[in-house]
Amino acid sequence: MYGNFSIKKNPVILGIESSCDETAAAVIRGRTLLSSVILSSAAEQAKYGGVVPEIASRAHTDAIDEAVKSALKDAGVAFKDIDAVAVTYGAGLLGALLVGLSFAKALAYTLNVPLIAVNHIRGHLAAAYLCDENLKPPYVTLLASGGHTAILHTKTYTEFEILGRTSDDAAGEAFDKVARVLGLPYPGGPNVQRLAESGKADIPFPRALVKNVSKMQFSYSGLKTAVINYCHNAEQKGEKINLADVAASFQCAAIDPLVSKTVESAKKLGVKVVTAGGGVAANEHLRSALTNECEKAGLKLILPQKVYCTDNAAMIAAEGLIQYEAGIFASMDTNACAQIPLK
Ligand code: KG4
Ligand code: ZN
Numbered sequence: 001m002y003g004n005f006s007i008k009k010n011p012v013i014l015g016i017e018s019s020c021d022e023t024a025a026a027v028i029r030g031r032t033l034l035s036s037v038i039l040s041s042a043a044e045q046a047k048y049g050g051v052v053p054e055i056a057s058r059a060h061t062d063a064i065d066e067a068v069k070s071a072l073k074d075a076g077v078a079f080k081d082i083d084a085v086a087v088t089y090g091a092g093l094l095g096a097l098l099v100g101l102s103f104a105k106a107l108a109y110t111l112n113v114p115l116i117a118v119n120h121i122r123g124h125l126a127a128a129y130l131c132d133e134n135l136k137p138p139y140v141t142l143l144a145s146g147g148h149t150a151i152l153h154t155k156t157y158t159e160f161e162i163l164g165r166t167s168d169d170a171a172g173e174a175f176d177k178v179a180r181v182l183g184l185p186y187p188g189g190p191n192v193q194r195l196a197e198s199g200k201a202d203i204p205f206p207r208a209l210v211k212n213v214s215k216m217q218f219s220y221s222g223l224k225t226a227v228i229n230y231c232h233n234a235e236q237k238g239e240k241i242n243l244a245d246v247a248a249s250f251q252c253a254a255i256d257p258l259v260s261k262t263v264e265s266a267k268k269l270g271v272k273v274v275t276a277g278g279g280v281a282a283n284e285h286l287r288s289a290l291t292n293e294c295e296k297a298g299l300k301l302i303l304p305q306k307v308y309c310t311d312n313a314a315m316i317a318a319e320g321l322i323q324y325e326a327g328i329f330a331s332m333d334t335n336a337c338a339q340i341p342l343k
Contacts, residue, residue, distance in 0.1 A: 002332065005114050011083035011324055014107070015317025016068065018100030019092025019120050020146075021051050023063035024313035027075035027082075028321060031133040034075035036314040038307070039063040046186045050176075057095035064103050071313070079111060086116040086320020088123065089330070090337030091147065097336035105332055116320040117330035119340050120311075121148055125160070126319035127304040127312075128275035135302055140271050142262040142290065145278030146172035148342055149218055149258070151265050157322045162343055163265045164216025166208075171254055171280045174208070174220035178227050178250050182243050192247050193283055199244030201252040203230065209257040216261050223253050251285050259289045263297050275302045277315070282306040 010030030017024040026036040041059035045051050072078065087104035090097060101117075108115035124143060129135055140163070141152045149172075150165035169177070172189055179188025184195065205226045210217040227250050234241040258280075266274050274294050280286060287303060294301040308314055323329075 002109055002112060005329065007324070007327065008083050011321070012077055012081050013084045013086055013317045013320045013324065014068070014071070014082050015313040015315070015320055016085065016087040016100045016104050017120075017123070017311060017313040017316045018060045018064065018096050019088045019090070020096060020311060021045050021056050021059070022311040023060045023067045023100075024311065025067040025071035026313035026317050027071050027077050028130070028314065028317040031129055031318070031321065033130050033314050034077065035071045036307075036312055037067050037070045037074065038312055039067050042187060049180070049186050051093070053093045053095055056093055057099060060096055060099035064099055068103070079107075082111055082113055084108075084114040084116055084320060084324050085111075086118050086316050086323070088120045088316055089117040089334055090340045091120055092338065094336050094338050101334065101336050105334070109332060114324065114329040115332065115334065116323045116328070117334045118316045118319045118323070121145070121340070121342060123315040123319045124277035125152065125154065125275075126322060127277050127308045127315035128302045129318045129321070130308065130314055131304050132302045135273070135275070138271050139273035139275055139302075140262060140266040140269065142258055142274070142276040142281065143278050144171040144258060144276075144280035144286070146170060146176065148278065149220075149280075150342060151216060151262050153265070153269060153271065158326055158328075160343070164218065164261060165342065166218040166220060167210060169220035169224065171208070171218075171220060171258065172278070174224050174254055175280065177224050181228055181231055182247060189279060189283065192251060193285065195244050196247040196251045196285070199242065199246070199248030201245075201248040203245060203249035205230070205249050205253040207257045208254050209261070216265065218257060220254065223250065251283070255283065255286045255289065259286065259293050262290065263293045263299065266299050267297055273300045273302065277304060277309060279310045281309040
């Protein structure tokens with residue numbers, strides 16, 4: 001019979017992630033990362049200018065076995081050593097999620113170990129635990145991915161409050177849309193960053209911020225429209241625009257408010273530790289601005305390496321550990337969820 005689990009200290013947890021175009025597996029022992037494997041279908045998706053769900057599902061089906069076996073091999077761990085299997089059950093592409101979830105269910109059932117269902121966004125938050133084994137709540141997080149942009153106050157290992165969020169597009173989504181306007185290929189964010197490196201941030205685009213509201217609120221639709229209008233106006237007048245300047249100016253307008261509001265939130269709350277997560281936290285401009293501003297404010301910044309900001313399974317294993325320690329296990333009836341509210 002499946003069930004009857006005992007809670008171990010420093011458990012070996014296998015994490016599995018397949019919500020979008022990365023098939024990833026990772027192994028942790030306690031907060032120590034033993035291995036992390038990421039097999040991506042991004043190159044295939046780039047031909048279509050974005051993620052095609054059916055291609056993602058097929059790529060996961062082809063890659064999941066190899067990803068898990070490589071992660072176990074790199075970690076020097078056998079199937080029998082696994083104490084729990086943590087897997088992303090949402091949000092994401094349904095067919096893609098089902099590949100990882102079905103694999104995880106079968107493995108957890110066969111090994112008779114807990115199945116832990118992880119919300120992908122909570123995984124992004126938990127990536128910071130692998131960076132600093134002493135990190136504990138309370139802390140403030142800047143979360144910026146393709147689907148979410150928010151500042152969160154993590155109060156306990158399992159509870160957080162949303163201090164501010166975007167009222168329309170997410171920061172990553174804005175990077176991807178502006179990339180398309182600038183004629184850059186998928187994935188947009190890293191390509192905008194690359195182009196911005198040779199540009200001057202001197203075009204006065206509006207900051208991605210809603211002013212005069214009691215809660216901190218971000219907005220990317222006005223900024224995105226301003227970039228589109230700037231390019232169209234120049235085109236109509238037959239003027240040549242410097243794409244690198246547009247990229248650099250957009251990047252500052254998109255990121256600087258996130259950084260300043262995160263630091264302001266921590267200061268207001270008297271919280272001394274700041275973390276960051278999500279694909280946009282891999283952005284070099286964000287990383288250096290957040291590092292400088294936290295230093296000036298006397299805040300300790302825990303910034304996961306870039307590879308643990310974008311999608312990976314180490315963060316899923318890390319959130320798996322939080323839930324394992326809290327005894328939050330999933331049933332075999334758990335289904336994939338395309339959308340899960342941030343809270
Ligand atoms: O967290 P993530 O890998 O997947 C989601 O959970 O959404 O975030 C992906 C998003 C994409 O919109 C991508 O363009 C953006 O993160 N991104 C970046 C960078 N790397 C990834 N945006 C700006 N600069 C980057 N270097
Ligand atoms: Zn993600």
